[in-house]
Amino acid sequence: MTTKSVIPVGTQRAVASRETNPFALLQQEIDRLFEGVTRNIPGLSSTAMPSMDIGETDKVIEITAELPGLEKTDVVLNVTDNLLTIRGEKKNEREEKNKDYHLVERSYGSFSRSVELPAGVKVEDITAEIANGVLKVTVPKPAPTQVKQIEIKTAA
Incomplete structure (x- = not known):
């Protein structure tokens, strides 16, 4: 059966x-x-995802991402079809020379995080700054859509 x-x-x-x-x-x-x-072990994690916080006020959406050790040149910020993408690559190199040993460690990892933005956001007004490994992106909220009632006339 x-x-x-x-x-x-x-x-x-x-x-x-x-x-x-x-x-x-x-x-x-x-x-x-x-x-x-x-x-949380550098070099072992296949997906090094940065921590992100998203908050909003009446006028802006604030996105904060923790990117320790990264500079402005290591991060790319794109907006496509109301999707904000933070992309970058972490590179860490350490070399220690001692009398008895020579240690060289390297770790690399790329990451990408995306956030959907509300419709109507003006991409040219988005600002971003990075300081001490913290990226802060400020997205101005779009103006609320206005509803206009249209008068219906009877046909003659």
Whole structure:
């Protein structure tokens, strides 16, 4: 006797089979554990995501990203279709010379974070500044849309 799956073929099928496969569940749990352990160790984390805070006032949206050790030349800020993207690369090199040893360490990692902006934002009015490894982006809020009621006339 053959049985049919009640799950439609497509992306959901892959999710369902992954959830029921004990080896896939084990692999997922191991990945989660290693990600947690290596997140704050330079050079071991495959995705070095900067911490970000987003706040707003009546007039502006303020985005603050922690980018320790990065300069203005290491970060690129783009806006495309109301999507603000902060992209950069962390490069860390350290060299120690001592009487008994010579240590050279290098770690690299690129990152990208995106934030959706409200419709109507004037891209030319967005400002950004970086100081002491903290990037602050200020996005002026667009003017509220005005609703105009149009009078309907009867046809003669």
